[in-house]
Amino acid sequence: MTTDTQQLIGFGLGNRPFERIDELPRTSRDVLGYRMGRAIPALYARLMLDLDLVMCGAVPEGPKILAANHPTTTDPFLMLTWFTEPISILVTGAAFQVPMFGSFLRRIGHIPVVAGRGRQAVAEGIARLAAGQTVGIFPEGRLSPDGSLAPMRTGVARLALSSGAPVIPMGIALDRSRVRSLPAEIEGSTEVAKLAAGGPYAVAIGEPMSFCGDANDRLHVREVAAQIGEHIAALSWRSADRLPDVERWTTPNFTLTRNAQPVI
Numbered sequence: 001m002t003t004d005t006q007q008l009i010g011f012g013l014g015n016r017p018f019e020r021i022d023e024l025p026r027t028s029r030d031v032l033g034y035r036m037g038r039a040i041p042a043l044y045a046r047l048m049l050d051l052d053l054v055m056c057g058a059v060p061e062g063p064k065i066l067a068a069n070h071p072t073t074t075d076p077f078l079m080l081t082w083f084t085e086p087i088s089i090l091v092t093g094a095a096f097q098v099p100m101f102g103s104f105l106r107r108i109g110h111i112p113v114v115a116g117r118g119r120q121a122v123a124e125g126i127a128r129l130a131a132g133q134t135v136g137i138f139p140e141g142r143l144s145p146d147g148s149l150a151p152m153r154t155g156v157a158r159l160a161l162s163s164g165a166p167v168i169p170m171g172i173a174l175d176r177s178r179v180r181s182l183p184a185e186i187e188g189s190t191e192v193a194k195l196a197a198g199g200p201y202a203v204a205i206g207e208p209m210s211f212c213g214d215a216n217d218r219l220h221v222r223e224v225a226a227q228i229g230e231h232i233a234a235l236s237w238r239s240a241d242r243l244p245d246v247e248r249w250t251t252p253n254f255t256l257t258r259n260a261q262p263v264i
Contacts, residue, residue, distance in 0.1 A: 030107040034086060037108045041077040049201040052242055053082060056235070057207030060166055063129045064208070067156050067228055068170035069149050069236050070138035072179055073193040075172060076110075079136050082203065088128045089136035090121055090155070094191050109133075113141075122155045122162075129163040139228060143194055146176065149236070152229035154221045160228075161215035166208035167228055171235025173243055175199035202239035206231055 045051050066079060066087065076089045086109065093114035096102035106112075111128070113121040118141075125135045137159065140150035160167050178199035183192050209231065213220045 030109075033104060034108040037077070037104070038080045041074075042081045044074075045078055045081060045201070048198050049196060050199060051078075052200065052202040052239075053205070054203070054238075054242070055205050056238075057205075059083070059168060059205065060208055063132050063163070063165045064134050065125075065129070065156065065159050065163075065165050065167045066134065066136040066170065067139050067167055067232060068136075068203075069144050069172050069232050070140050070142070071144045071172055071174060071176075071194070072196045073143065074196040075138065076136065078196075078201075079170075082205070083134070085134050087134050087136045088125070090125060090138070092142075093117075111135075118153075118155060122158050125155075125159050126162045129159065129165045135159065135165075139225065139232070149229070149233055152225040152232075154225045156228055157211070157221045157224035158215050160209075160211045160224060161213055161221065164210075164212070166210050168208055169206040169228055169231035169235055171204045171206070171232055171237065171239045172202070173236050173239035174201045175243065200243050202242045204235040204238045206235050 066083070068075065068079065076091055079089065080087055088109045088111055090111045090113050091105060093112045096105055096112040111121055111124050125137070128135050137156050139152045139156040141153040141155070142150060144150055156167065159165070174196055175198075178197050180195045180197040181192050182195055209228065211224050211227075213224070215221060
């Protein structure tokens with residue numbers, strides 16, 4: 001791990017990335033819980049992963065939308081360590097059904113995405129952005145297929161068009177041979193988590209993207225989602241190029257526009 005990356009992670013509760021959490025009203029999130037929920041992934045990354053994070057452009061101050069591909073279940077927790085401000089991440093509703101863990105996710109400010117109620121999650125994300133907060137989203141709406149990206153769903157475009165907040169695309173690549181599957185029973189169904197269990201983990205954070213237009217224009221929404229997806233795909237390729245000779249997680253050439261889904 002490079003010195004710059006260690007500084008970005010800011011391992012330790014007293015370091016810079018934690019200083020701005022208190023700018024939010026205490027009622028917005030459990031501040032101490034958020035710090036703990038950020039320190040644990042930072043420790044995990046430091047001990048378990050060879051994290052290689054590259055900033056391809058200046059990240060603006062203020063509310064923004066962080067959008068990345070989603071090769072592992074570990075990604076949302078690691079995302080918290082890459083930026084200085086608190087992040088409210090749209091997380092699969094299944095995670096909120098896990099005893100104790102689900103209530104913890106709510107307390108620290110994350111947003112559940114319940115199947116069939118994606119618009120509700122998007123509306124909550126728009127409200128957070130309007131309140132000056134930063135929102136994280138994985139626009140595929142599920143874990144990335146092995147070695148590729150799933151078609152972009154349109155929640156990320158609706159967030160951007162409705163709020164006017166810039167989108168920061170990000171591309172993640174890692175050693176697929178080091179990903180471990182962990183099945184779990186949640187509410188009577190089996191969910192499979194995929195964990196980054198070691199080895200190289202590369203991230204490229206792209207330049208801000210701004211969009212305007214009608215969030216109710218379905219064709220325009222799908223076009224915006226496709227543009228964001230193309231940037232995420234390109235950045236994931238850029239991250240993959242920095243990996244050593246391993247079984248890479250890469251993205252194919254594909255068109256997102258026709259395959260984008262109507263909701264997140």
